[in-house]
Amino acid sequence: MTEAIETQALSKRFRRVHALRSLDLAVPFGAIYALVGPNGAGKTTLIKLLMNIIRATSGEATILGIPAPQISGRAFTDIGYMSENQELPEWMAVGQFLSYVAGFYPKWDRALEAELVRDFELPLDRKLKHLSRGMKMKAALASALAFHPKLIVLDEPFTGLDPLVRDQLIESLLERAAEATIFISSHDLAEIESFSSHVGYLEAGQLRFSEELSSLTERFREVEVVRDSPAPLPPSTPASWLHVTDTPVVVRFIETRFDSTATDSQVRNVFGRVRDVTFTPMSLRSIFLAIAKGQRGATR
Amino acid sequence: MNQFLHILRKDVRHLWKEILISWCLLGLFVWRCIPRSQGEFTAMAFLQVSQELVALLLTLSWWTLIIRLVQDESLVGHRQFWVTRPYRWPELLVEKIVFILAFVSVPLLIAQTLILRLNGFAALPYWADLIRMQASLLVASALPVFLLSVLTATFVQVILVGLAVVLYGVVQSALIAQIPNSSMQHASSVLDLLSGAIVVGVVAAVILVQYARRRILLSCGLVLCAALLLALFDLVTPYERLIAKEFPRVTPPRVPLEISIDTARPSQSVFPNSGRTMKEGKKTRITIPILASSGDPNEIVALSGIRVGLNVPDGKSWRSNWLPTGGIVVVPNSQEQFTFDVPTDLYHSLKDTPVRLDVELASASYRRLQLWKVIVDASEFYAPRLGVCAAASFPTDMFRCRAPIRGSWLMLGMVTSSESTCSRSEKAPSTGITGYFTSLREDGVHSLLNPVVEETVGFSIYGVRQSEETWKLHPRICPGTPIHFSALTMVGRESTFHSFEGVKLAEYADQRGLVGGSGGFAVMLP
Numbered sequence: 001m002t003e004a005i006e007t008q009a010l011s012k013r014f015r016r017v018h019a020l021r022s023l024d025l026a027v028p029f030g031a032i033y034a035l036v037g038p039n040g041a042g043k044t045t046l047i048k049l050l051m052n053i054i055r056a057t058s059g060e061a062t063i064l065g066i067p068a069p070q071i072s073g074r075a076f077t078d079i080g081y082m083s084e085n086q087e088l089p090e091w092m093a094v095g096q097f098l099s100y101v102a103g104f105y106p107k108w109d110r111a112l113e114a115e116l117v118r119d120f121e122l123p124l125d126r127k128l129k130h131l132s133r134g135m136k137m138k139a140a141l142a143s144a145l146a147f148h149p150k151l152i153v154l155d156e157p158f159t160g161l162d163p164l165v166r167d168q169l170i171e172s173l174l175e176r177a178a179e180a181t182i183f184i185s186s187h188d189l190a191e192i193e194s195f196s197s198h199v200g201y202l203e204a205g206q207l208r209f210s211e212e213l214s215s216l217t218e219r220f221r222e223v224e225v226v227r228d229s230p231a232p233l234p235p236s237t238p239a240s241w242l243h244v245t246d247t248p249v250v251v252r253f254i255e256t257r258f259d260s261t262a263t264d265s266q267v268r269n270v271f272g273r274v275r276d277v278t279f280t281p282m283s284l285r286s287i288f289l290a291i292a293k294g295q296r297g298a299t300r
Numbered sequence: 301m302n303q304f305l306h307i308l309r310k311d312v313r314h315l316w317k318e319i320l321i322s323w324c325l326l327g328l329f330v331w332r333c334i335p336r337s338q339g340e341f342t343a344m345a346f347l348q349v350s351q352e353l354v355a356l357l358l359t360l361s362w363w364t365l366i367i368r369l370v371q372d373e374s375l376v377g378h379r380q381f382w383v384t385r386p387y388r389w390p391e392l393l394v395e396k397i398v399f400i401l402a403f404v405s406v407p408l409l410i411a412q413t414l415i416l417r418l419n420g421f422a423a424l425p426y427w428a429d430l431i432r433m434q435a436s437l438l439v440a441s442a443l444p445v446f447l448l449s450v451l452t453a454t455f456v457q458v459i460l461v462g463l464a465v466v467l468y469g470v471v472q473s474a475l476i477a478q479i480p481n482s483s484m485q486h487a488s489s490v491l492d493l494l495s496g497a498i499v500v501g502v503v504a505a506v507i508l509v510q511y512a513r514r515r516i517l518l519s520c521g522l523v524l525c526a527a528l529l530l531a532l533f534d535l536v537t538p539y540e541r542l543i544a545k546e547f548p549r550v551t552p553p554r555v556p557l558e559i560s561i562d563t564a565r566p567s568q569s570v571f572p573n574s575g576r577t578m579k580e581g582k583k584t585r586i587t588i589p590i591l592a593s594s595g596d597p598n599e600i601v602a603l604s605g606i607r608v609g610l611n612v613p614d615g616k617s618w619r620s621n622w623l624p625t626g627g628i629v630v631v632p633n634s635q636e637q638f639t640f641d642v643p644t645d646l647y648h649s650l651k652d653t654p655v656r657l658d659v660e661l662a663s664a665s666y667r668r669l670q671l672w673k674v675i676v677d678a679s680e681f682y683a684p685r686l687g688v689c690a691a692a693s694f695p696t697d698m699f700r701c702r703a704p705i706r707g708s709w710l711m712l713g714m715v716t717s718s719e720s721t722c723s724r725s726e727k728a729p730s731t732g733i734t735g736y737f738t739s740l741r742e743d744g745v746h747s748l749l750n751p752v753v754e755e756t757v758g759f760s761i762y763g764v765r766q767s768e769e770t771w772k773l774h775p776r777i778c779p780g781t782p783i784h785f786s787a788l789t790m791v792g793r794e795s796t797f798h799s800f801e802g803v804k805l806a807e808y809a810d811q812r813g814l815v816g817g818s819g820g821f822a823v824m825l826p
Contacts, residue, residue, distance in 0.1 A: 053378045073388045081384040088381050089372075091314055103306040104386045140381070 003062075004029045004151050004181035005050060010059035012045050012205075019045040021205040022059065027183055027198065032173075034192035034213075035185040036288065037202035043185040044083075046202070047155045050183075051081055064151055077105055080144035080180075083155040084137070088128050094139050095124030098146070105147035116142040119172060134165040141169055145176055152176065154184040158191050170195055193284040201291060208291060213284070220287045221258040225251040225267055226276040234270055242294045254282070254290045304391040304398070307373075311399055315368055319403050322361040326411050329354045333415040333750050335688075335702065355749050362404050363445045367458050369399055370449035375510040377453050389511045400442055405434050412751045419752045420688060421704045429705040430751060437748040447503050450510040451519055468527060476534050480621040484605045484662070486542035491533045502526040543622050547604065547662035547795040555595035556665045557796050561803070562589040562635060583641040585810035588657070588803070593632040594665070599791060600712060601629040602664045602740050608640045609658035610650065610805075618646055622662070630712070630736050642805070651806035659798045666710060666740065666788040678779040685711060685787070686757060695722040695776035697735060698758035705751050710788040713737035715759050721780035735759030735775035740788070 005027035052071035061068035102108040120138035200210035230248035240257040413423040609619040687703025717733040
């Protein structure tokens with residue numbers, strides 16, 4: 001078992017809607033894996049399949065070596081799951097809720113619980129139904145972390161939270177990162193960019209790519225080429241170049257297989273003599289936008 | 301085990317208000333079941349209603365408790381927090397069952413024991429019956445609500461699905477009523493056993509599927525399939541054959557019932573004519589006066605159903621379906637009548653033609669066994685098999701008795717005016733009037749809640765319709781009046797065939813026109 005989460009040709013169909021199409025995913029142990037994609041991409045469906053909340057139409061998935069359809073009962077002692085729209089027992093006070101949940105986990109850490117309560121500033125005697133959305137999310141997260149799970153699965157945990165609460169949650173997650181694999185879905189790139197080790201991009205039920213964040217940011221560059229004199233764009237450009245635009249002298253594109261030496265020589269091969277070539281690192285957001293535009297362009 | 305107790309503690313903490321309400325209502329129910337004083341017997345109708353209202357509220361409180369209990373870990377939907385926690389479903393299911401036993405069944409058992417004690421009966425001899433009552437209550441009341449709760453996520457959904465189930469029941473009953481002979485009591489068939497097995501099996505399967513897998517579509521599919529299958533069973537049940545099995549044709553020389561057309565009586569219905577002119581319907585009601593006697597003076601006969609046939613000399617014939625009917629033949633040469641409906645077209649074509657009338661009567665015969673006498677007391681008095689009895693006032697023709705859970709209750713009671721101890725002015729003007737009380741119930745327990753069965757023992761003269769003057773014919777009971785009781789044992793259920801030649805339907809047509817669609821039977825003293 002080398003992967004914390006692994007899926008093979010995983011598909012889910014809701015009547016005529018294909019929510020997931022033959023998804024192959026691998027999340028290595030110890031990773032902080034961010035699954036990103038627009039609303040309706042299939043992120044929540046994938047997580048529900050992994051958590052055995054719903055069943056796949058076809059394909060296989062294993063979580064911590066256990067087939068997803070067998071994830072229940074004892075298997076959840078190693079999995080901390082939280083979702084943005086989870087229904088909590090709202091009649092309980094925070095303290096009651098944590099005590100109740102603690103009873104299900106042999107490895108529940110009271111000290112860690114106290115630490116999380118303190119860090120999150122949770123009011124133990126207040127009922128969940130009287131808490132704000134952010135506080136509820138904190139209570140849910142505390143209940144999903146205090147037993148040292150091997151895998152933490154979070155479905156859109158930061159949606160609708162103010163930046164302060166979001167940062168608190170992220171900080172808490174990072175403190176757990178050493179002992180757990182974290183799988184987190186989000187439609188907001190900015191919120192996961194700062195701490196993810198791996199990233200996957202899901203769109204229309206298909207995984208467009210899945211790789212380490214460092215390798216992703218390494219291989220994407222905004223390239224600006226300043227030519228000596230105005231000239232038409234060559235009829236063909238390398239396939240790894242996206243969104244090639246030109247003005248009479250300046251050509252801009254996004255290189256998806258960046259290597260400083262190789263890309264530089266490739267530019268010179270295509271354009272001949274150039275006055276200047278600049279390679280600008282891209283933010284994750286810019287990379288995703290570029291990919292998304294590229295995919296949509298290809299689809300059209 | 302730890303998890304079981306952990307969830308149980310949580311449920312108790314969450315549902316303590318519902319538990320408390322149900323316990324308060326249970327306390328109120330016990331209070332309502334405390335025997336009333338003599339004076340309060342006059343308010344019996346009011347008390348009955350109140351007790352029923354409390355019982356209804358109590359049942360509703362239990363249903364609420366069960367629904368909230370099950371839906372606290374809702375089995376429908378994808379967003380419940382507990383679904384992704386290390387719940388072990390067998391322990392969760394067992395916890396729900398134990399909760400119901402602990403907070404519904406056990407308190408009820410204690411309450412029932414208390415009710416028995418407060419009514420002056422020892423509880424210990426009836427523990428097996430009490431446990432049986434609990435089991436019946438769980439199957440009849442708790443299990444359906446539990447089933448609805450595992451298939452729904454909210455209280456409103458339970459109500460809507462419950463209404464759908466009621467609607468299904470109404471539609472199914474209406475459809476069954478259209479099937480010939482279906483309304484008559486009949487022997488159970490393989491299909492009945494299969495239906496029972498399907499209901500129990502599907503309920504158990506759905507609950508297990510929901511707890512183990514939460515497959516709502518599969519569960520709903522199972523329920524729908526079962527509902528369709530049960531409706532299909534009702535359609536294909538061979539009712540006529542089962543009636544023949546339940547009431548086999550009597551074999552000579554046994555003659556359980558003798559009947560003849562009562563030519564001395566007017567041929568009109570004995571019911572007073574309302575004087576209204578009814579619009580002619582599709583069917584015409586025929587009412588034929590009859591003299592009926594039990595074939596054996598030691599037996600009384602209870603009628604269950606009737607089927608008639610009309611045969612015309614030219615070969616034309618018509619036969620009705622089996623129709624349920626009531627009536628008990630207690631005394632010889634009882635005046636009675638039977639009533640049936642014939643298509644109006646047929647009636648008009650045959651009304652003046654002498655026809656042969658074939659009558660099949662389905663009945664149950666009971667033999668009188670040992671006799672015992674009870675002397676009525678001014679206060680409470682004990683009557684064997686009836687329990688503790690008391691009358692609201694004297695003179696009377698009825699009193700009420702309360703007894704612990706009964707088994708079968710087959711008995712005949714008689715009181716004659718010649719033995720009445722009432723003063724002359726209180727006695728009925730006629731002498732030699734005998735009032736009869738019959739109880740032919742084979743299933744004794746009437747309530748699943750109250751272990752003390754309260755019965756009205758009323759003496760009446762069979763077949764006399766109530767009018768302003770008939771009260772004079774009722775026997776009067778006063779302190780010291782003896783009442784004679786006989787235990788009855790069932791001889792058997794059987795059907796008898798009777799044939800009458802030369803009957804002209806026009807002489808027996810009910811002048812009020814058609815009323816309903818059932819047969820009828822009544823007996824009058826000569």
